[in-house]
Amino acid sequence: MNPTIKKTGILIFSWAISLNIVYSQKISLESLLLEMTNRKTLAEYPSPGYFCKQFSSYDRASVESDQKSWFANWDRNMFVRTETDHGRKEYVLMDAKGPGAIVRMWMTFSGENSGRGVLRIYLDDYSAPVIEGDALDIISGGKLAGEPLSGSVSRLTEYGMRGHNLYLPIPYAEKCKITYESDNIKDMGAKTGGEAVYYHINYRTYENKTPVQTFKLDQLQKLDFLIQATRQKLIRKDFSLSQKLKKETLQGTISAGKNLDLTIIDDYSAIRTITLKMNAENYEQALRSTIIHISFDGIRTISAPIGDFFGTGYKIRKNHSWYTKVDDDSTMSCYWVMPFKRRCNILLENKGDQNINIEQAQIMTYPYKWTENTMYFCAYWRQYSFLETGEMKNNEGDGFPFDINYVNLKGRGVYVGDCLTLFNTVYAWWGEGDEKIYVDGETFPSHFGTGTEDYYGYAWCRPEPFIGHPFIAQTDGSGNFNPGYTHNLRFRSLDAIPFRKSLKFDMEMWHWTKAVIHFAPITFWYINPQDARAIPSSDLSDATLMVAIKREDIISPAIIDNKVEGENMVLEKKTGGNFRYSNNVHRGWSNNMQILWSDLKPNDTLSLSFVSDNERRSDIAIKFSKGGRYGAFSPSINQCDYIIIDASAEQDTIGEHTLKNVAINKGKNILRIVYLKPEDKNQVGIDCIELSD
Numbered sequence: 001m002n003p004t005i006k007k008t009g010i011l012i013f014s015w016a017i018s019l020n021i022v023y024s025q026k027i028s029l030e031s032l033l034l035e036m037t038n039r040k041t042l043a044e045y046p047s048p049g050y051f052c053k054q055f056s057s058y059d060r061a062s063v064e065s066d067q068k069s070w071f072a073n074w075d076r077n078m079f080v081r082t083e084t085d086h087g088r089k090e091y092v093l094m095d096a097k098g099p100g101a102i103v104r105m106w107m108t109f110s111g112e113n114s115g116r117g118v119l120r121i122y123l124d125d126y127s128a129p130v131i132e133g134d135a136l137d138i139i140s141g142g143k144l145a146g147e148p149l150s151g152s153v154s155r156l157t158e159y160g161m162r163g164h165n166l167y168l169p170i171p172y173a174e175k176c177k178i179t180y181e182s183d184n185i186k187d188m189g190a191k192t193g194g195e196a197v198y199y200h201i202n203y204r205t206y207e208n209k210t211p212v213q214t215f216k217l218d219q220l221q222k223l224d225f226l227i228q229a230t231r232q233k234l235i236r237k238d239f240s241l242s243q244k245l246k247k248e249t250l251q252g253t254i255s256a257g258k259n260l261d262l263t264i265i266d267d268y269s270a271i272r273t274i275t276l277k278m279n280a281e282n283y284e285q286a287l288r289s290t291i292i293h294i295s296f297d298g299i300r301t302i303s304a305p306i307g308d309f310f311g312t313g314y315k316i317r318k319n320h321s322w323y324t325k326v327d328d329d330s331t332m333s334c335y336w337v338m339p340f341k342r343r344c345n346i347l348l349e350n351k352g353d354q355n356i357n358i359e360q361a362q363i364m365t366y367p368y369k370w371t372e373n374t375m376y377f378c379a380y381w382r383q384y385s386f387l388e389t390g391e392m393k394n395n396e397g398d399g400f401p402f403d404i405n406y407v408n409l410k411g412r413g414v415y416v417g418d419c420l421t422l423f424n425t426v427y428a429w430w431g432e433g434d435e436k437i438y439v440d441g442e443t444f445p446s447h448f449g450t451g452t453e454d455y456y457g458y459a460w461c462r463p464e465p466f467i468g469h470p471f472i473a474q475t476d477g478s479g480n481f482n483p484g485y486t487h488n489l490r491f492r493s494l495d496a497i498p499f500r501k502s503l504k505f506d507m508e509m510w511h512w513t514k515a516v517i518h519f520a521p522i523t524f525w526y527i528n529p530q531d532a533r534a535i536p537s538s539d540l541s542d543a544t545l546m547v548a549i550k551r552e553d554i555i556s557p558a559i560i561d562n563k564v565e566g567e568n569m570v571l572e573k574k575t576g577g578n579f580r581y582s583n584n585v586h587r588g589w590s591n592n593m594q595i596l597w598s599d600l601k602p603n604d605t606l607s608l609s610f611v612s613d614n615e616r617r618s619d620i621a622i623k624f625s626k627g628g629r630y631g632a633f634s635p636s637i638n639q640c641d642y643i644i645i646d647a648s649a650e651q652d653t654i655g656e657h658t659l660k661n662v663a664i665n666k667g668k669n670i671l672r673i674v675y676l677k678p679e680d681k682n683q684v685g686i687d688c689i690e691l692s693d
Contacts, residue, residue: 027206028213029223032101032169033230036493037238039323042416043270043337043526045373045498050204051439052103052497054447055080055094055178057199058434059189059395062448071397071508073432074189075450076110076196083179090120090179094201098124099212101171102178103494104202107139107164108459111195114160117182123214124174130217131170135180140164144220145227148234153458154466154474163459167471168227169494173212176203198450198459202495234470237320239335245272250361254290254350260358261347270368271338271377274346276306276361277331281354288314288547289352291540296340296376301527303538304381306348308522310334313421313487314547317475319467323417323491326475336416336524338377339368351544375414375526380407382539383520386554389511391592392583393432403436406505407523411531414498415505417491418523420456423548424479424486425555426515426567427580429461431480433508440501447497452507456488483551491524514583514593516555518548558611559691562618566595566686569608569671576604577675582685587625588654590688594625598683600675606684608671615666619692620659625685627652632676633684637662638669648681664691 027048035041057079059072080092094102102121109115115136120129137143140152145168152162170176178201186194206212220227246269250262271294280286287307294302307314310332311324319326325333338344346363350356368374390400406418415437424430431452436445449455453462457472463480467473471491478484497503505523527535548554557570567581577600585592597606622635622645630647640662647655675684 026211026213027099027101027171029169029171029215029219030226032103032171032494033223033226036167036169037230037233039335040337042414042493042496043339043375043377044371045375045412045414045526045528047373048207048210050100050206050498051446052202052204052495054449055096055199055201055203056448057197057450058448065403068397071401071510073393073395073397073510074191075434076198077185077188077190079188085179088181090181091185091197092177092179093199094176094178094203096176096203096205098172098174098176099206099210100176101169101204101212101494102176102201103167103169103204104200105139105166106200106454106457107135108162108198108454109160109196111184111190111193113184114195114197117180117184117195120179120181121170122177122179123170123172126175126177130215136164139166144168146231148469149227149231151469153469153472154462154464156464156466157458157462161460161462163454163457165457165472167494170215171212173214198454200449200454204494234322237322237325237470239273245364245366248363248365250346250348250363251358254348254356254358256350256353256355259347259349261345262363264344264346264363264365265342266365267342268368268370269340269344269365271344272364272366273333273335274361274363275331275333276310277329277359278306279357279359283316283330284314284547284549285352286354286356287312287316289350289544290356291349291351291543293347293349294338295345296338296532297342297529299376299529299532301376301378301532301535303540304379304522305543306332308381308419308421308520309379311419311489312475313419313485313520315476315485315487317465317467317487319473319475321473321489321491322470322493336377339370339374340376341370351540375528376532378413378525378527378532378535379522380536380538381520381522383518383542383545385518385542385545387509387517387519389430389509389513389515389517391514391585393510393512401433401508401510403506404509404519406507406521407503407525408536409499409503409525409527410501410534411528412500413503413525413527413531414496415492415503415523415525416496417489418505418521419487419489420452421485421487421520422479423484423518423554424515425483425517425551426513427482428511428513428515429480430486430511430515430517431461432512433510436506436508437497438502438504439497439499452488456490485548513581518554556611557609558613562691562693563688564610565591565593565688567591567593569595569610572607572609572670574604574606576601577606579606587652589625590623595686596683597673597675597685600631600682600684601679602675602677604675606673608673609668610671610689612664612666612669616664617661618664620662621690622657622659623687623690624655624657625652625687626655629681629683630685631678631681631683634674634676635659636672638665639672642674644676647684654687
C-alpha cells in the first residue's frame with residue numbers, strides 16, 4: 001500500500017476516535033464529514049433523527065395533481081420571495097428553521113453572464129452572510145472545497161451547460177437563508193428572457209434541541225486536513241479490508257431456469273461487499289435475465305436483475321461510485337453494508353434461455369454490532385415496457401405527461417438511492433420530468449424537482465457521460481437526444497431520506513414528444529426488520545423480455561393491417577439533411593406523427609426500410625405533408641420506377657400519391673427518397689404508406 005495513503009487512513013481513524021464524543025452528541029462540520037464517508041451509517045436509522053427535504057425552483061403553478069399545471073415546466077427563477085437587504089435586491093432560494101444542515105446543492109443557469117451573480121448563505125444571524133461570492137465559484141468552482149465535494153458534470157460538456165454540485169455540508173443551529181443577487185433576472189420562470197436560475201437544495205432538519213455547531217468560514221482552514229482527507233477518501237472510494245472479514249464464494253454454470261445459491265450462517269454479521277463476474281453468449285440479456293435474490297434472516301428484501309443491482313443496467317459501462325464498481329472486464333462489485341442477525345441467503349436465478357457461467361461470486365462478511373436502529377438492505381426493480389409517453393408537450397403541461405412510480409414504501413427506513421435504465425426511440429429528450437418524493441403521508445411532495453437530469457446531477461439533457469463521482473453518474477447518455485440507451489444513477493449519503501411511516505417516489509414521465517420507450521428504475525433503501533415483510537416485491541415479469549439494443553427491438557417496422565407508419569420505419573441511410581420525427585395533434589397525420597427530413601440540398605437521398613411477412617405485389621399509397629416549407633422529391637420502393645411529387649403548397653395539408661403494382665419482398669423492403677428542389681423549400685415529410693389488399 002502507498003505509505004501516504006496508509007498514513008492518511010490512520011490519521012482519519014485517529015481523528016474519528018478523538019471526535020467520537022462530538023460525533024455522537026453534536027452535529028458539526030466534522031461529524032458530517034465523518035458520517036459522509038462511513039458506509040455503515042446508512043444501515044442505522046439516524047439518531048438524532050432528522051427530516052430531509054428540498055427547496056427547488058419547481059414551477060409554482062404545480063399545485064393540484066389533477067390539473068395539467070401539475071406538470072407545468074417553467075422550473076426556473078421560482079423563488080421563495082424577493083427581499084431588499086442593504087439596498088440589494090436578493091432572491092431567496094431557501095429559508096428554513098434549524099437545527100439543520102445543507103447536505104447537497106445543485107444549480108445550473110442560462111442566459112448572458114448567467115451564474116455570475118452573488119450567492120449568499122446566511123446562518124442563524126441574518127445580519128450578514130457567512131458565505132458570499134460568485135455562485136458558480138461557490139457551488140462548483142472550489143471556493144469552499146475541491147472535488148468531489150464541489151464540482152460540475154460532465155467534464156466533456158461545455159461549462160455553462162453542466163450541472164453544478166456542492167456536497168460540502170453546512171450545518172446551522174437556528175436557521176438558514178440562501179439568496180441570489182443578479183441584475184439579469186427579469187421575471188419568474190424567465191418567460192421574457194434574461195437569466196434563468198435552476199436550483200435544488202437538500203437540507204436536514206433535526207429533532208428539536210439537537211445540538212448543532214453552526215458552520216463558520218474559518219473552519220475550512222481549521223479543518224483543512226479532514227476536508228482534504230475526506231476528498232481523497234471519496235475520490236479513491238476507500239474500502240477498508242478488516243482482518244475479521246470472512247469470504248464466501250459461488251461458482252458454476254446456471255442452466256436456463258435453474259439457480260445457484262449460498263447460505264451464510266453467522267451471528268450478528270453484515271455483508272461488506274459482493275463481487276461478481278459472469279459470462280454468457282448474449283451478455284446484455286444475461287445482465288437483465290439473471291436475477292440476484294438476497295434474504296436476511298428468512299426475509300427476502302432484494303430481487304433484481306444483476307446488472308441493475310450493480311449499477312450498470314444491461315450494458316457494461318465502467319464506473320466507480322461510493323457504493324458500486326463496474327470494471328471494463330465485466331467484474332461488478334457493490335459496497336452497501338447489509339446487516340443480518342443469524343442467516344443470509346444469496347440466490348442467483350437464471351430466468352433466461354441461455355446458460356450463465358458464474359466465473360466467481362465473492363461475498364465478504366464481517367461482525368456487526370446490532371442495535372435497535374439496525375436495518376435490512378432492500379432493492380426494488382421494475383420495467384415499464386413499451387411505455388407510451390403522450391403527445392408533444394409545452395411548458396404549461398399540455399401533451400399528457402404523467403407521474404410514474406419508482407417505489408411505494410411502508411414502515412420505518414431510509415431511502416438511499418436509485419438507478420435508471422431506459423431505451424429512447426425518438427430524436428428528442430425524454431427526461432423533462434420532475435421527481436416528487438412524499439414522506440410520511442405528505443399530500444404535497446417535500447422533494448419536487450426541476451428535471452430528471454437535474455435530479456441525477458447533470459443539466460440541459462446533455463448526453464456526455466460522467467463517471468467516477470462518488471454519488472452521481474451518467475454512464476451512458478446515448479439515448480438522450482437520439483434513439484438509444486441511457487443509464488443514470490444517484491446514490492445518497494448525507495442526503496439520504498429517512499421515513500417513519502411511508503415513502504412514495506414518483507418521477508414525471510415528461511418526454512418532449514410522442515414515443516414508445518422502455519423505462520426501468522431500481523431503488524435502494526434500508527428498512528426496519530419489523531417492517532421488512534411488507535416491502536414491495538420486484539415485478540420481474542419483464543426481466544425476460546428481450547433487451548433493446550436497437551430501435552426496432554421496440555418499434556416494429558412490419559406491415560400491420562396493410563400499413564406502415566413513417567415513424568416505424570428503420571433509418572438505413574441518409575446522405576444529407578436532418579432526420580427526426582414530428583409530433584402534432586393538429587396536423588392530421590396518422591398516429592399524430594410523421595418523418596421529417598429537413599435542411600436538404602438537391603440530390604440528397606434517404607433510405608428507409610420496412611418488413612413484410614410475405615412476398616406480394618400491391619399498389620402503395622404514400623401519404624406526405626404539403627406546405628410552404630416542403631419541396632419536390634422522388635420516392636421509389638424496391639427500385640420501382642420513380643415518380644416526382646411536388647409537396648409545396650400555401651397551406652399545410654396531407655398529400656397522397658400511389659405507386660402502382662409494386663413488388664414487395666418477404667423480409668426487408670426499401671423506401672428510397674431523393675430530394676429534388678428548390679433550395680429554399682427544403683424538407684420532406686412522410687406520414688405513412690398504405691398497401692392495397
